[in-house]
Amino acid sequence: xxxxxxxxxxxxxxxxxxxxxxxxxxxxxxxxxxxxxxxxxxxxxxxxxxxxxxxxxxxxxxxxxxxxxxxxxxxxxxxxxxxxxxxxxxxxxxxxxxxxxxxxxxxxxxxxxxxxxxxxxxxxxxxxxxxxxxxxxxxxxxxxxxxxxxxxxxxxxxxxxxxxxxxxxxxxxxxxxxxxxxxxxxxxxxxxxxxxxxxxxxxxxxxxxxxxxxxxxxxxxxxxxxxxxxxxxxxxxxxxxxxxxxxxxxxxxxxxxxxxxxxxxxxxxxxxxxxxxxxxxxxxxxxxxxxxxxxxxxxxxxxxxxxxxxxxxxxxxxxxxxxxxxxxxxxxxxxxxxxxxxxxxxxxxxxxxxxxxxxxxxxxxxxxxxxxxxxxxxxxxxxxxxxxxxxxxxxxxxxxxxxxxxxxxxxxxxxxxxxxxxxxxxxxxxxxxxxxxxxxxxxxxxxxxxxxxxxxxxxxxxxxxxxxxxxxxxxxxxxxxx
Amino acid sequence: xxxxxxxxxxxxxxxxxxxxxxxxxxxxxxxxxxxxxxxxxxxxxxxxxxxxxxxxxxxxxxxxxxxxxxxxxxxxxxxxxxxxxxxxxxxxxxxxxxxxxxxxxxxxxxxxxxxxxxxxxxxxxxxxxxxxxxxxxxxxxxxxxxxxxxxxxxxxxxxxxxxxxxxxxxxxxxxxxxxxxxxxxxxxxxxxxxxxxxxxxxxxxxxxxxxxxxxxxxxxxxxxxxxxxxxxxxxxxxxxxxxxxxxxxxxxxxxxxxxxxxxxxxxxxxxxxxxxxxxxxxxxxxxxxxxxxxxxxxxxxxxxxxxxxxxxxxxxxxxxxxxxxxxxxxxxxxxxxxxxxxxxxx
Ligand SMILES: Cc1cc2nc3c(=O)[nH]c(=O)nc-3n(C[C@H](O)[C@H](O)[C@H](O)COP(=O)(O)OP(=O)(O)OC[C@H]3O[C@@H](n4cnc5c(N)ncnc54)[C@H](O)[C@@H]3O)c2cc1C
Numbered sequence: 055x056x057x058x059x060x061x062x063x064x065x066x067x068x069x070x071x072x073x074x075x076x077x078x079x080x081x082x083x084x085x086x087x088x089x090x091x092x093x094x095x096x097x098x099x100x101x102x103x104x105x106x107x108x109x110x111x112x113x114x115x116x117x118x119x120x121x122x123x124x125x126x127x128x129x130x131x132x133x134x135x136x137x138x139x140x141x142x143x144x145x146x147x148x149x150x151x152x153x154x155x156x157x158x159x160x161x162x163x164x165x166x167x168x169x170x171x172x173x174x175x176x177x178x179x180x181x182x183x184x185x186x187x188x189x190x191x192x193x194x195x196x197x198x199x200x201x202x203x204x205x206x207x208x209x210x211x212x213x214x215x216x217x218x219x220x221x222x223x224x225x226x227x228x229x230x231x232x233x234x235x236x237x238x239x240x241x242x243x244x245x246x247x248x249x250x251x252x253x254x255x256x257x258x259x260x261x262x263x264x265x266x267x268x269x270x271x272x273x274x275x276x277x278x279x280x281x282x283x284x285x286x287x288x289x290x291x292x293x294x295x296x297x298x299x300x301x302x303x304x305x306x307x308x309x310x311x312x313x314x315x316x317x318x319x320x321x322x323x324x325x326x327x328x329x330x331x332x333x334x335x336x337x338x339x340x341x342x343x344x345x346x347x348x349x350x351x352x353x354x355x356x357x358x359x360x361x362x363x364x365x366x367x368x369x370x371x372x373x374x375x376x377x378x379x380x381x382x383x384x385x386x387x388x389x390x391x392x393x394x395x396x397x398x399x400x401x402x403x404x405x406x407x408x409x410x411x412x413x414x415x416x417x418x419x420x421x422x423x424x425x426x427x428x429x430x431x432x433x434x435x436x437x438x439x440x441x442x443x444x445x446x447x448x449x450x451x452x453x454x455x456x457x458x459x460x461x462x463x464x465x466x467x468x469x470x471x472x473x474x475x476x477x478x479x480x481x482x483x484x485x486x487x488x489x490x491x492x493x494x495x496x497x498x499x500x501x502x503x504x505x506x507x508x509x510x511x512x513x514x515x516x517x518x519x520x521x522x523x524x525x526x527x528x529x530x531x532x533x534x535x536x
Numbered sequence: 537x538x539x540x541x542x543x544x545x546x547x548x549x550x551x552x553x554x555x556x557x558x559x560x561x562x563x564x565x566x567x568x569x570x571x572x573x574x575x576x577x578x579x580x581x582x583x584x585x586x587x588x589x590x591x592x593x594x595x596x597x598x599x600x601x602x603x604x605x606x607x608x609x610x611x612x613x614x615x616x617x618x619x620x621x622x623x624x625x626x627x628x629x630x631x632x633x634x635x636x637x638x639x640x641x642x643x644x645x646x647x648x649x650x651x652x653x654x655x656x657x658x659x660x661x662x663x664x665x666x667x668x669x670x671x672x673x674x675x676x677x678x679x680x681x682x683x684x685x686x687x688x689x690x691x692x693x694x695x696x697x698x699x700x701x702x703x704x705x706x707x708x709x710x711x712x713x714x715x716x717x718x719x720x721x722x723x724x725x726x727x728x729x730x731x732x733x734x735x736x737x738x739x740x741x742x743x744x745x746x747x748x749x750x751x752x753x754x755x756x757x758x759x760x761x762x763x764x765x766x767x768x769x770x771x772x773x774x775x776x777x778x779x780x781x782x783x784x785x786x787x788x789x790x791x792x793x794x795x796x797x798x799x800x801x802x803x804x805x806x807x808x809x810x811x812x813x814x815x816x817x818x819x820x821x822x823x824x825x826x827x828x829x830x831x832x833x834x835x836x837x838x839x840x841x842x843x844x845x846x847x848x849x850x851x852x853x854x855x856x857x858x859x860x861x862x863x864x865x866x867x868x869x870x871x872x873x874x875x876x877x878x879x880x881x882x
Contacts, residue, residue: 245682
């Protein structure tokens, strides 16, 4: 047994240190299972002090640390390092406090997203960001990824719904970031920590904002015989001054897969459907439903249906929320992309994806957060066919380049992780990447927290650029090439 | 001024390590300590670059007058939902975001930084860099543009800013009733956990005012359930509250801003109180000494600033303060920008 492991065993109870190959197996990947790696050792601390002891030891031995919540991440952010410690927050499952008067909850990072809303429910409150993975993913992982969900159009992302974090730095120091007040002196480190993918600190406590459950929520389903027309209807709803609680789109392949899986009652022959959720007070919702129905009809919807009761509303959403696993059933493998684009570019980008789909011979199902322009094309492939994964990745990276080209971004909510690290070179210039590294160094001077993820080195971009020349322009041209 | 000449000015300052003082509309110079150095005037770096109401996104140069932006938005039935205070008609977008101030709608819609989507910044290495973007969701790289909001120009010169904007509510009324501060706190706290379309709540020392906004049906319906009188001229009232023009603010003496959890009981400090943000932001004129004010605020888990010169900011704990120093250096290694403006050490 190596030296570090025996020292870890002296710090933590025996069952909290795993190093047998079979015990390490469940930690070898996150939700993006095309990347796999066994860590040297897994630790499962139970208290903040134990986390501090572990990182101090790792710091002393110069061993990298990767934090892990539920491992549902879709960009390889929690992918272990061969020579590193995987620090699981699975034991941090306590809900510390629900403060009804101030509408906030303080929880440990390993608490599941949905568990917060369940605990707050008896007070008429809930936690708004609702990733489709909410039954499994942890709030710590949500903060690390700045996760979104179908209700983010109206209620914001994780960054808009958290107040305070307790964070352990790689030096083993415990910092309080943000506060229970609506602002705190100094820089907005809360914004910086949110979405930092485990590179700046280990989140050991989270205080979230809770919202009152709306009096009523209702969903309207609209079918279209053309995807671009559905895209235009999205813009028309927003232009009318309505911010739906959720506004989601699915295309034909996704509709059929979801329908076979969830029997949600979707029109199987539609080219696209929109799900538009409206919430608020009773009268407000009624007023908006009338308006939205009219806008959808005026914009060429072939069918507009309002869920007839709460059960049907749940069913409409069940279809949407289970779209990923549903697509998983119709193809041996699928690859989920996560670019965001300005809404006006929807028709152009969807058309281009469909052309490329034909060119590569790889079907694509589109399921996405249409309201905020966050696309999730799912590329269907078979990893057992030689070369197919590589072609899928190439197709995917073209989609992401296109998102950047039309003024969008390579990732709306799933993070960069290891997966999109090369596309970061497309989106950012050297000055920006250098600034990211400087921020990282300010938080983690030793560079031992989740190294190699999220932010590419400038050298990596130089190499990537050499392989990947756009429109004859060499990105990062000022850098030496080798 | 254009980007290139601004960049030249910064490069020169870096070379001679001579500090720069960033200013545009000069409406918020009273916040924080006087920065030293040569003036960089952003006032002429102005203009709306892109605004498509369907995208709910507006991009403008930092010197653009806030009034120009709000006019363009109002013409399209939209608004800056954080209701920014101006403190003078020359207020600019850059100053507004750098100061990170938000108006009465803050607890219900979000803060200035919540609406920042992206920015272009000139850093302390003389480089121009862009962070975030023009889309609602973007998690590529650290969220630098939101970090810059509220950093009072100490990390770089903001050149362009993209903001999320929202539709203006179709209808709005303000319901008012006489009550004590203590009762107002309970009323306002109750509305935090009840699904009413409240988007402003304050207590001016005598009366609690609740602003209800939304679709006309929603407002009508809520009105039936919320007792009190309709406040005439409500727009003017909220404007004056935001701009500190209510009679309350006409007093002499130091104005303290105290941030606490919204439902915190009244603090044991003598003086004149006005509660905004549903109780989360409290204004106080008091003769008590600063140590007492700080102490009482700390007992409530809050923090306090002398709003009009920032000298009594609650200090940061040492490890956090050290992190701030390192972060400042990561943007501005020669300490050129707004030296000493928010904390003596930043
Ligand atoms: C079916 C499915 C649907 C999904 N739907 C959505 C969706 O709608 N919206 C969305 O945004 N995402 C979605 N995701 C992605 C994923 O669920 C989110 O990114 C989630 O926030 C990850 O949480 P986790 O606990 O699983 O984190 P992990 O996967 O364990 O970790 C994610 C990252 O966070 C870091 N991390 C985790 N915990 C901590 C901590 N305590 N401190 C510091 N760093 C930490 C890790 O190092 C890693 O970089 C989906 C995933 C799946 C599989």
